[in-house]
Amino acid sequence: MTTYGGPPAFGSFPAPVERLIVQFSKLPGIGRKSAQRLAFFVLTLSESEAAEFGEAVAAAKRDTRLCETCMNITDVSPCAVCRNDKRDRALVCVVSMPQDVAAVERTREYKGLYHVLHGVISPMSGKSPDDVEIASLLARVQKGGVAEVILATDPDTEGDTTALYIARLLAPHPVRVTRLAYGIPIGGRLEYSDETTLLRSLEGRREL
Numbered sequence: 001m002t003t004y005g006g007p008p009a010f011g012s013f014p015a016p017v018e019r020l021i022v023q024f025s026k027l028p029g030i031g032r033k034s035a036q037r038l039a040f041f042v043l044t045l046s047e048s049e050a051a052e053f054g055e056a057v058a059a060a061k062r063d064t065r066l067c068e069t070c071m072n073i074t075d076v077s078p079c080a081v082c083r084n085d086k087r088d089r090a091l092v093c094v095v096s097m098p099q100d101v102a103a104v105e106r107t108r109e110y111k112g113l114y115h116v117l118h119g120v121i122s123p124m125s126g127k128s129p130d131d132v133e134i135a136s137l138l139a140r141v142q143k144g145g146v147a148e149v150i151l152a153t154d155p156d157t158e159g160d161t162t163a164l165y166i167a168r169l170l171a172p173h174p175v176r177v178t179r180l181a182y183g184i185p186i187g188g189r190l191e192y193s194d195e196t197t198l199l200r201s202l203e204g205r206r207e208l
């Protein structure tokens with residue numbers, strides 16, 4: 001290939017397009033090829049559609065925060081679930097991600113509150129207990145009023161390790177600690193479980 005001097009171009013695209021490709025490449029599961037496809041799709045948008053797209057990205061970050069009680073992502077703190085006085089405050093379902101709250105809510109049967117860890121303990125990816133919302137859960141239980149903590153982390157090695165770690169921390173406290181009875185296959189994800197399976201897992205939860 002003939003080059004005409006100067007540093008070799010990183011991509012063969014104009015700088016603004018390259019910039020967009022780099023941003024899309026940061027998304028989970030998006031490689032360089034997919035990022036290119038998405039970037040070129042954005043270029044087919046009208047100027048107002050593109051502005052709306054960019055503003056939605058900025059606003060999602062700007063206008064959300066963590067609920068002061070359950071650590072779920074919310075636009076108003078405390079979040080709608082924590083503010084709802086029809087929910088059973090004595091029951092706290094501990095999940096690893098905000099998406100898991102949505103999964104449990106889809107069962108329409110769970111009436112307690114939540115606690116979102118924002119991850120699981122994972123020595124492999126350098127996540128220690130301090131990197132997830134365990135201290136805030138402990139503080140919540142210590143404040144009193146919680147009768148049962150349901151550990152609903154995913155049924156994989158890291159999810160189980162996290163559940164056992166939390167169970168040990170809670171052992172000295174006068175609170176019932178249970179784990180979902182997973183009809184979800186080992187290594188399966190709570191987020192992708194159907195409502196019936198999840199409901200059965202909740203109903204069949206066992207003491208840890």
Ligand SMILES: [Zn+2]
Binds near residue numbers: 067070072079083
């Ligand atoms: Zn909340």
